[in-house]
Amino acid sequence: MIGISSSSAGVLLLPKPGTSEYTVLDVVGGRKQDPVEAQYLYSAAQDWEEIEGTDAKVLLKTATREYWLKRTVSLLRLAIGGLESSLEKRVFEEVEEILGPRVSSEKIIDRLLVAPLADPRSPLTSAKSALSYGFSAVASILDELAELQPLLHRLTDLWLSIDETLFSNFPESRETIWLTLVEKCGIKQLLKTDSGYKFTNKWNLLAFNFPSPKSRSGVSKIGKELSLQLFPGEKQEIITVSSMEEAEPTPRDEKDPVMRSREVYERVKKEIAAISKAVSEGHNTKAERFLRQLIQRQTSFSGGERYAVKSLCSIAQYCADMFRMDFEAICLDKARQLYTLDAWALIQYGDHLKRIGNYDDALEAFEKAGQLGAGVVAKSSVADVYSQQGDYAKAILTYKAIPSFHEYPRVLTAIADNLRKMGCMEDAQEAYRELLDFANQGLPGFVESKIRAQAGLAEIAKREGKLEEASQSYYEIIAREDIGDQDKLIYKLGLINILKLMEKFNDAYIIVDEVVQQYPFAMEARFIRGSILGLIGREIDGLKDLPESRGPLSWREWTKCYYRGLLLFKLKRYPDAKKNLVEELPKAIASGEEKGILRMAAALWFLREGETTEADGILSEIPDLHDCHTQYLSLVLKLHSATYREDIAVMHSLKKQIAEFKVVDAGLEKAVEALEKKDFSLALTYETDAFLKLAA
Amino acid sequence: MTSPVLGSQDTCSKCGASLSATLRHCPTCQTDAGAPNVRHCRTEGNLKALKARFDDAQSRASAKGCLKEFGDLEATIKNKSSVVVSMTAGMAKNLFENPNVLYTNYEQLVGANARKPAGPDNDRHRCAVGGLLFGSYANLIRYGALSLTKEGLPTYGDVHCRLRSVTIDKRTSFLETNSYRFVSDHKIVAGVKLPAGYMACWEYRYHLVLAKLADSLLVEQTESDWQEILIQSDGKDRKNDSFVEAHIYEGFDRNAIESLVTATGKKLSKSEKLDLDLAMNEFKRLGGKTK
Structure with missing residues (x-):
């Protein structure tokens, strides 16, 4: 079935069967228009185009999609051309609303790349404006458009210089081919190819838009020519459309869905990796931009929200591993906005809240997840909250409250x-x-x-x-x-x-x-590596794995401050060491034995200062320790304090307890020997190493 | 589709070949023979019939003491009337886009027509009425209304664009009333000859108007009264709307726009309002640049 549509008018003409007349439909609302009125209103439209489809529904869908795409492109062009600020803002607002549900940013960029801009930097001014108003999706498109201008210039210069004889053997004009490339074949991806092979492969997809083998072959040859010029000196493995057709005459539209899914999956994986890399390098703006683009693409089709939520949760997990709680929160917030009924995203969100110590909200999130069907996992997650808080008994009770928990x-x-x-x-x-x-x-x-x-x-x-x-x-x-x-x-x-x-x-x-x-x-691995470097005398190198903390710490992130403080202590940078070992202590989200270790490390600092009262106070608050190495170290620290104070009775008692220890720790034995000689500085060295060795 | 009947004098002025009633150019030597709708109005039969109707109208006006008003209206039509095309806000916005300013090499890359047009076998927007009046070139006709002001058909569209006469006078014809009503009133069906005297080219549009409105003339009427009787629409049944319908052969661009006004009393959506403001903004910006 063939319909005729005008994007400027926003109408679709559907042929009436058995007549030469048309029904006029408004593509935005899908409503029929009064034909009399339509004659006067729409006759002046000059952008009528034929569209093909299996039935009226398909035609309407195509026309509607094209309408929104052209509208968005038109608005952005007007903005790039320059508008006064209030009008510009309204344009951005409109575009931002259209993006995502109706139109993908990828297609918009393709259309905007129809020709090089007279002022290649003009989108940047608009991008800046858009960002200042908070229209980040628009800003991202304009940014990218500006970025691609040099590549586009290069391609169009080559395109226009191609000899006319190459176009002479088939009916499609140079202009028609260019328009087809822009409208159908992802010119942006073509510009970004980094090899002749990839360029040719991408270009050859364009050829399948032309009906005759002669046209397809002609277009393919033009692609070969362009590829040679764009990637000179590269050994070209030339794949022409005709050879593709001979080998496997599979029309573009019949591409194996499994293959297509696989390609999409691989692409998304790469994008997720790129975003995670940007986050790890601290390039937040870039990461956010990539994230926006990924989500826009994934939500541009019906049902795409689920995939977007999965992507966001994957990225959030990477961020959690990096202790980038800020970006993790961004991803999880967005996931929840896109699809509020995703129980697993809620679980992940609750886990995030738990790790930043926001226990009440974490429990609430898990409860909601439970209501959405994630019963066992939600209840387990609640138990995990209690466990992290150090209330192990309550955690166990909660686990056992899960129906049939033993299964x-x-x-x-x-x-x-x-x-x-x-x-x-x-x-x-x-x-x-x-x-x-x-x-x-x-x-x-x-x-x-x-x-x-x-x-x-x-x-x-x-x-x-x-x-x-x-x-x-x-x-x-x-x-x-x-x-x-x-x-x-x-x-x-x-x-x-x-x-x-x-x-x-x-x-x-x-x-x-x-x-x-x-x-x-995996930042935790880096922290541990930093501690080992400290143990082998490479404290400066170790510090590179233990950057200064900015902002609140999350669960397990305390190990970074802890190891960093110890390395600084070894380097005799005591004020900095204090910051990490003492001042960060109250902020640490840790419980049980971990908290005990942190307290002991703070006590170490006070012992170095000779502030035994402070040290003793801290050491007395340490809960029961179940790890013999931690117990041993705790005793040595107490001995250190008692020795400093010359409290003979306590010293005697502690030495007895230490002697009964069956654990062999050469370093702590040397610490005890050093304390015997009242060599507190040497004792501190061994004690510090003992802390570094302690498992986090 | 039925083609209007050719007059025997419809031959090419350059090579003498017979002209097609529906084509602009001579099929033999490609000389521009003028817009086919205008050529039809200029056939001897039509001109004669139109003049007769005009003379008769003048007599009737004189008989009721409105000869002065008849003359005034004639002068007003000649000096002040033009075509107003109604359109949606989106169309108006698009009219003012000029990719050639934004891009470099735009026309070299996409050609003068940036879009893939609907094929020749699928007449755009064809309806029975347009086909009956214009045959195979019905899809090349843009519709408007003759107006004395900047306003066009009330309740149609969001925007009224009054066109500069110099950009359309050679290719515009007029029908005494809206085409739906005309076809119905004159019982026009496929194969039937169109009645003469009810269409006019630009220079004789006043004949058409006065032939139509003479009976509505009253003593001491002024321009504003005439605008009201020239364009009448109750907004209920559009087929009953009364106006002198303009047919412009082929399209027009932003440079043809003389004025741009919003349709009164129209409630616009947020997007429509934006389109309108953008169109107005661009129009004002080009205000000094129209050719």
């Missing part, structure tokens, strides 16, 4: 982990061993938990000072091939922490360095 391996594992954190080592071991039994019995879903249980047992072994046994467990886990990369990262970090305690610093460094290369966004 969920993850829940059982979480209970075991919380038992461990509480210091109930025997109960935790029993729980882990039960998980191993279930896995060995082949119960479905328990295989993954087997590995978690092994890791849990390794952690208990570590806390009991059985480092060899613990490291062996981790080596076995890492050697497995049935573990995902993300999980393997966690287990590698676990192993590294044990190797630190074993003072196998080189081994630890090799693994952590590899992890950092493999997972550049």
